[in-house]
Amino acid sequence: MTEPTVVSTTSTTARIVWETADKFLRDVVEEEDYGDFILPFTVLRRLECMLADSKEQVTKYVAALGGLPPHLIDIAVKDKFGLSFYNVSPLDLATIASVDDNVEKSLQSYIAGFSHNIADIWVAFDFARRAKMLAEANRLHAMVKHFSTLDLSPSRLANTAMGDVFEDVMYRAFNKKGKAAGGFYTPRDAIKLMVDILIANDDHSLAGESALRSIYDPTAGSGGMLLVAQEALRRMNEKVDVTLYGQELMPSAFGLGKADLLIQGGRPDAIKQGNTLVEDLYEGQTFDYVLSNPPFGKDWSADQKSVRDQANATGSRFSHGLPSTSDGQMLFLAHCAHKLSPAEKNGQGGRAAVVSNASPLFSSDKGPNAIRQWLLEEDLIDAIIALPAEMFYGTGIPTYVWILDKNKDLERKGKIQLIDGSGQWKPMRKPMGDKRREMRKGNRNLLLxxxxxxxxADPAISRVMTPEDFMFRDVPVYKQARFAARFSEEAVATLRDRRDFTEAHIEVLRALDSTSWNDLPKSFPKAAQAAGLKAPIGLIDAVMQTTAVVDDSAPPAVDRKGNPVIADGWKVTERVPLSEDLTKHMKREVLPYAPDATWDERKAKHGNEIPFTRIFYVPKEPRSLSGIDSDVQKLMGELAEMFKAVSEND
Incomplete structure (x- = not known):
């Protein structure tokens, strides 16, 4: 019976945090920017409440350590008090709010009292500037006083409950920003599906008191993927030791992510700030689980030199191929694959869930093609899941989740599962940005x-294929011409331009009229020799060219060397999966419709694609002609009545 109370407490607290603070920001801050002010104050108050009981002791202890370097003081405080951060300022929000003088200066002094390992949070939040802005509008004191009264202590709100409060406040903030929130906030329904499938095969190895798991997100954003995955693992085994790692480039998102992890008991250094493409801040480390929602269509021109330098190193994360600088999605996909822990003797290997748009499935550029080929050949792709459109805040386009696995279960080795979840959604009561649909628990469970x-699984939404099914040969297919030899004055006029052609050759050509065109390489020299004339190879070829007339009743044409002669304007490319026998494919798919077709496997170009939409396409049966005729007759009758009415009125 306690769960409803907890839910009620968290939702009420979130409402108070948002709505009451809203009163002090109206007409001073743009409504869409409310969260930029409310979230930092929420974090500040939570950290203050977490440190309240031991602050006096910690302050005295740190003072006694004298001039030790900050990082050594951090270690000492951690060892003695079990705190990963602290504050040594004599001030707190209540003290600052007790007087209305020098509020901004006091607040900045208070912030400066936090340990250096979380100082970057306030920089990322741009806290000093925002406090100054409120002070100049005469609202800072009211904000400080309001937050000083909120009880966000761990005794009232456990880490998970506080996480729910922060999540609620973040959602309200991002709901104001709408589409702009899509750059750093991944919808929780999408994350939950990714996590559910990611840990689906981890039931047995996760059991026991010594289970350890590491989770990494190279585009951590607000940290939601890391926290949802951690929560899911702890539901499976509350004693599991989960370590979180993240990297985020955008300062505001980094601040949110680090703060969210911190207020839920996480490590201060769980998320690091930096450009993942330029520098992997966890180089040399691999992880049990990797989750990522990299930006779609991110231009990486600014990072090009560093990325290309890395790509030159054999076996490096970018050595398998480079996509166009206009879209770096597949760089992140390759990076995530490289961060997976290798297979262990117990069968456990790293797994990843990476979001993308449709482009990485089929982009035919050299770089993406090479990256896909590597993933296919290494059997790293476990599954690809199509999500509904309009699922993300910043875009309404269709999206996909790639599930990568470094050590597949035996039954899944050498196979790839495609799951079509595009129809598994319910409309949102209130859209947020481009997000108008959500995947509820029932939708997610069906896909799981x-x-x-x-x-x-039901083949309507699931297909199991092999890597070779996605590798193909683009084979040139030709239609063989059919010619008869025809004498004409036009042919003679053309041949007269040649030095090796004489007037005496005309009668030879006339005698060969309507004979087999394929036999000309033999019949023309023989007839010329009988007439005492020469027939060099060049002249033979010229005669064949000038006397060739299309004749569908003639046999397929071959040139002097026996090679098929291709009909003008008839050349197509047939895409044949590598898993299919070429001859059988052509007999089934091409020859029934073009009996004269021929092909040249030597000139085939190899590539790969994952034609997700085509695989699940179900053609709609066209309307019957009788039904169409009936509708037309009905419309014609209605028009006749209208014309009749107009005529009668005249």
């Missing part, structure tokens, strides 16, 4: 069960 069922 399809993943677990594997080859026994």
């Amino acid at each position: 069960e399809s993943y677990k069922a594997f080859e026994h």
